[in-house]
Amino acid sequence: MQPETSVKRAIRRRLDRLPNLVLKNNPQRGLGLAGVCDMDGCWEGRYLGMEVKTPGAMSKPGFGLSEMQVQYGLRILEAGGLWMVTCSPKDAWDKLAVIGSDEYRETWIRDLRALKAAFEAKWTDTSPLKQQAAYKRRQKLKPLLKTKLKEEEAAQHDFEVRWRARFGRRKHPLPLSILLYGINPTDRETQEP
DSSP, X not given: OOHHHHHHHHHHHHHTTOTTEEEEEOOOSSSSOTTOOSEEEEETTEEEEEEEOOHHHHTXXXXXXXXXXXXXXXXXXXXXXXXXXXXXXHHHHHHHHHTTSHHHHHHHHHHHHHHHHHHHHHHOOOOHHHHHHHHHHHHHHHHHHHHHHHHHHHHHHHHHXXXXXXXTTTTOSSOHHHHHHOOOHHXXXXXXX
């Protein structure tokens, strides 16, 4: 169980008492979109996104938010929705009292824009030494990527040869090329004179 799970449960128990709030958990199992809020719902007729962090993560710079979480939260706020980062049921309860105010909204938009700019500056460092180091790393990876690509092509070719040897060309239900690339080899054969 992730550390945030117990915090989410406690928040749900506390906030489910409110009559004008509907919340649902968004389980993060690596299957959803990156940056999506841990909990979302509707508060007094407006969309509410809630990012739940442990108290230790909240004390980190940027509240422990990832770049995708910052972008998603900023999009919600700029679209007129409500968004918050919380670490406890009491913190969530207190923020719900002020979340609709323009001051709260503008403060968070300003802070998230600053975080977004910090993330962008981290990835677009223009110092010549860092650019040169990145170029050298890419040059070292090129031969590895080429050999990996050749290995994958050889494995695909071997699979197709074994499949055809076992089942024959006509009995092949879906060629691997259709599954992987959407190319039907029989179409090419029939088009040629």
